[in-house]
Amino acid sequence: xxxxxxxxxxxxxxxxxxxxxxxxxxxxxxxxxxxxxxxxxxxxxxxxxxxxxxxxxxxxxxxxxxxxxxxxxxxxxxxxxxxxxxxxxxxxxxxxxxxxxxxxxxxxxxxxxxxxxxxxxxxxxxxxxxxxxxxxxxxxxxxxxxxxxxxxxxxxxxxxxxxxxxxxxxxxxxxxxxxxxxxxxxxxxxxxxxxxxxxxxxxxxxxxxxxxxxxxxxxxxxxxxxxxxxxx
Amino acid sequence: xxxxxxxxxxxxxxxxxxxxxxxxxxxxxxxxxxxxxxxxxxxxxxxxxxxxxxxxxxxxxxxxxxxxxxxxxxxxxxxxxxxxxxxxxxxxxxxxxxxxxxxxxxxxxxxxxxxxxxxxxxxxxxxxxxxxxxxxxxxxxxxxxxxxxxxxxxxxxxxxxxxxxxxxxxxxxxxxxxxxxxxxxxxxxxxxxxxxxxxxxxxxxxxxxxxxxxxxxxxxxxxxxxxxxxxxxxxxxxxxxxxxxxxxxxxxxxxxxxxxxxxxxxxxxxxxxxxxxxxx
Numbered sequence: 478x479x480x481x482x483x484x485x486x487x488x489x490x491x492x493x494x495x496x497x498x499x500x501x502x503x504x505x506x507x508x509x510x511x512x513x514x515x516x517x518x519x520x521x522x523x524x525x526x527x528x529x530x531x532x533x534x535x536x537x538x539x540x541x542x543x544x545x546x547x548x549x550x551x552x553x554x555x556x557x558x559x560x561x562x563x564x565x566x567x568x569x570x571x572x573x574x575x576x577x578x579x580x581x582x583x584x585x586x587x588x589x590x591x592x593x594x595x596x597x598x599x600x601x602x603x604x605x606x607x608x609x610x611x612x613x614x615x616x617x618x619x620x621x622x623x624x625x626x627x628x629x630x631x632x633x634x635x636x637x638x639x640x641x642x643x644x645x646x647x648x649x650x651x652x653x654x655x656x657x658x659x660x661x662x663x664x665x666x667x668x669x670x671x672x673x674x675x676x677x678x679x680x681x682x683x684x685x686x687x688x689x690x691x692x693x694x695x696x697x698x699x700x701x702x703x704x705x706x707x708x709x
Numbered sequence: 710x711x712x713x714x715x716x717x718x719x720x721x722x723x724x725x726x727x728x729x730x731x732x733x734x735x736x737x738x739x740x741x742x743x744x745x746x747x748x749x750x751x752x753x754x755x756x757x758x759x760x761x762x763x764x765x766x767x768x769x770x771x772x773x774x775x776x777x778x779x780x781x782x783x784x785x786x787x788x789x790x791x792x793x794x795x796x797x798x799x800x801x802x803x804x805x806x807x808x809x810x811x812x813x814x815x816x817x818x819x820x821x822x823x824x825x826x827x828x829x830x831x832x833x834x835x836x837x838x839x840x841x842x843x844x845x846x847x848x849x850x851x852x853x854x855x856x857x858x859x860x861x862x863x864x865x866x867x868x869x870x871x872x873x874x875x876x877x878x879x880x881x882x883x884x885x886x887x888x889x890x891x892x893x894x895x896x897x898x899x900x901x902x903x904x905x906x907x908x909x910x911x912x913x914x915x916x917x918x919x920x921x922x923x924x925x926x927x928x929x930x931x932x933x934x935x936x937x938x939x940x941x942x943x944x945x946x947x948x949x950x951x952x953x954x955x956x957x958x959x960x961x962x963x964x965x966x967x968x969x970x971x972x973x974x975x976x977x978x979x980x981x982x983x984x985x986x987x988x989x
Contacts, residue, residue, distance in 0.1 A: 529870055550876035557870050563742045566867055568924035573867060576860035580875050599923070600867070615871070 478541045480505045480623050480654045481526060486535030488521055495521040497678045499535070503656060503671075505622070508649040510665030510685065511658045513675040519658045520558060522675065523627055527555060540622070551581055554621035556612045558628045558658075564601055570611045571596045574618065581619040590614045590644070606637025613644065623654040630664065642668045713947060718834055722953070725836040726939040728844040729900050729909065732851045732893045734935035737914035738928055740890065742866045744796075748785070748887075749910035751800035752894045753903045755781040755807030760828045760898075761814040770828070771843060774898065778891035781807065786887055831902030831954045833943065840899055847892045854889055855928075858882060863924055901954040909935065912961040919968035934964045 481503040488496040495518045503509050513519050524530045526537055528544050537544035540552060568576075570592060578584070590610050595603055600611060609629055616624060626645070630638045646668060649655045657669060665672055666685060673682040681688050713719045733749075740746055759777025763770030781803045788799035815825060836844075855862065861882050864872040873879050890910075897906045917930035942957030949956070 524870075527870070527874055529873065548876075550874055553874055555871060555874040557868055560868065563744065563866070565918050566742055566924075567918055567921055567927045568863060568867060569922075572863070572924050576863045577875060579860045580864060580877060597923075612871075615875075619875075 478505070479503060479538075480507070480540060481656070482536075482538040482541075483522075483526070484536045486522070486525060486532050486537060488518075488525055488530065488532050490521075494677060496525070496532075496675075499675065499679055501673050501679060501682060503623075503654065503673075505654050506649075506652060507671050508646070508655045508669045509657070509671045509673060510669035511656055511673050511675070512660060512662060512665050513680075515660060517676045519660075519675060520627055523625060523656075523658055527553070527625070551583070551619045552622045554616035554619065554624040554653075556609075556616050556624075556626045556629050560600070560608050560612055566601050567599055569597050569599055570603070570614075573600060573611070573615060577615050577618050583619040587614045587617055590617070604637075605633035606641070609633055609637065609641050610644075613641070617648075621653065623656070624648065625656045625658070627658045628660070629657070630659070630661065638664075713944065718836075719943075719947070721836045721838075721841055722833045722943050723940065725833055725841055725844055725900060726943050726957075727936060728841075728848045729893075729897050730913075730935035730939040731932055732844075732848045733897050733906075733909040734913040734917075734931040735851060735855055735928060736890055736893045737910040737912075737935075738917065738931050739862060739866055739886065740910055741914045741918065745890075746907070746911045747797060747800055748782075748890055749894050750907040751785070751804040752778045752781055752891050753898060753906040754804040756891075756895050756898060757825075757828065757903050758807035758810030758814075759895075761811040761825055764825060765814050765818060769839075771840065771895070771899070774828075775843075775892065775895045777807065778895050779888055782887040782891040783884065786884060828898055829903050830952065831898060831900050831905065833900040833953050836899060840896075844896045844899075847896045851889050851893060854885065858885075862886065901957060905954050905958050908958040908961055912958070912965050913938070916961070916965040916968040919965075919972045934961070934968075938964055 479502045481501070483499060483501050486496055486499040487494070499518075499522060511519055511522070521530070525532050526539065526544060528547065531545065539547045540549070542549075574587075574596075590613060592607075592610050592614050595607050595611070598607075600608065603611060612629070624645070629641065633641070642664065645655055645657070655669075657665070659665060669685050671683065672685045672688045674680040674688065714723070737749075740748060756774040756778040759774035760770040762768075762777065763773035766773070785796070785799045785803050788794045788802060789796055792799075794802070811825065861872070861877045864875060864877060865879050865882055869879060893910070894906055897909050901909060913931045913935035914927070916934050917927045921927035921930045938960040939957055942960050943953050945951070945960075946953040946956040
């Protein structure tokens with residue numbers, strides 16, 4: 478049974494069609510990069526999967542259950558694009574972890590994330606890399622089967638990014654299905670096994686090493702730029 | 710100050726002040742962090758329509774205001790969800806509806822315009838036993854809800870979408886929270902009036918956010934700032950023969966200014982320390 482199975486999904490914001498007949502499959506254990514240019518519908522697709530918005534057409538199944546009926550949230554970990562909703566939020570990392578633990582009822586060991594040094598800092602005061610690790614700790618507290626990351630490296634320096642993606646790779650090696658949403662093709666080509674490229678509809682999907690030509694067509698010159706930047 | 714407590718009306722005023730301060734200062738922190746500071750003002754103005762309906766029908770205006778504000782709060786949620794309006798636009802619509810209702814009733818029925826206007830400025834010194842009972846119930850509902858759903862409220866305030874994936878029924882939490890905002894607004898109207906109710910909701914929380922090191926301490930400091938301003942405000946207004954609402958709100962603003970100055974000085978000292986140690 479696939480972790481995520483989407484058939485002919487369409488979604489519009491008013492007159493603007495964000496997704497058109499999108500059909501994708503993410504198998505359990507996959508490390509999939511979901512890529513596409515800005516405004517291509519990547520985040521909209523994730524919002525549909527997680528039930529934040531309701532699709533106008535098409536079917537989404539999560540672990541064989543219809544997305545809108547899905548309720549076993551402990552199986553899904555999610556790191557949103559923008560971490561905190563208010564820049565004044567005074568909660569510390571420890572407070573967030575405690576609140577999260579009481580909601581999910583989880584006791585998962587997250588020591589490997591090395592967050593002890595900033596447990597009592599306010600989340601808003603953390604660096605980009607620390608925020609990333611704190612969010613990962615929150616998402617992993619319930620030991621999810623699938624982890625969805627929406628542009629997790631925005632505003633994070635290169636070294637922190639590398640550490641972060643190594644952690645994600647370790648999780649995938651341990652069996653966690655990963656969906657990584659990004660516009661950074663370099664990250665995808667280096668870390669993921671499979672790629673789904675969308676630009677309102679699916680342009681291509683398959684194994685990462687087989688798809689570079691198709692991706693280049695979608696991104697044009699930017700493809701070489703991103704790839705070059707990542708290599709250096 | 711203890712002499713003041715010999716007067717029954719002052720005992721009620723202090724007790725009402727303590728209950729209202731605790732309720733509004735707790736709710737206020739969440740309102741600020743959800744960028745809903747003006748929700749309190751909107752619901753207060755909307756409940757003016759409820760007060761007017763109370764006068765018109767002969768029902769307890771406090772009760773009709775409570776119902777009107779409760780329905781208005783759900784109306785705001787519906788406008789945002791169903792009509793896809795922005796939160797502040799939805800608040801403006803509901804605010805206008807409440808004020809228009811009040812204006813129509815004042816124009817239609819002669820005689821109780823003056824009584825209605827007393828709700829605009831509040832009168833904490835004329836709190837009744839019945840008012841106190843309602844305030845106690847509202848305080849218990851708010852503090853009980855925050856105690857029971859502390860984690861859920863914190864996570865939905867932190868990030869709404871993340872909270873949903875953590876399994877929180879965000880829509881139910883939001884609806885219950887909005888009703889509690891309406892309750893806290895209506896009980897506060899008796900103390901400071903419709904025009905100043907936002908102050909009780911927003912200023913203590915804002916001051917607390919300046920000086921607090923965690924979420925829990927922000928809630929605690931918000932309550933302390935609100936309670937001290939309220940008690941000192943009632944006391945000073947009696948001594949100086951000034952309207953209590955104005956004195957209470959002025960003291961809150963002084964507390965906010967103090968918190969901002971304290972934070973600035975602390976930040977400057979920290980920067981200097983870092984420079985002197987050669988870490989910059």
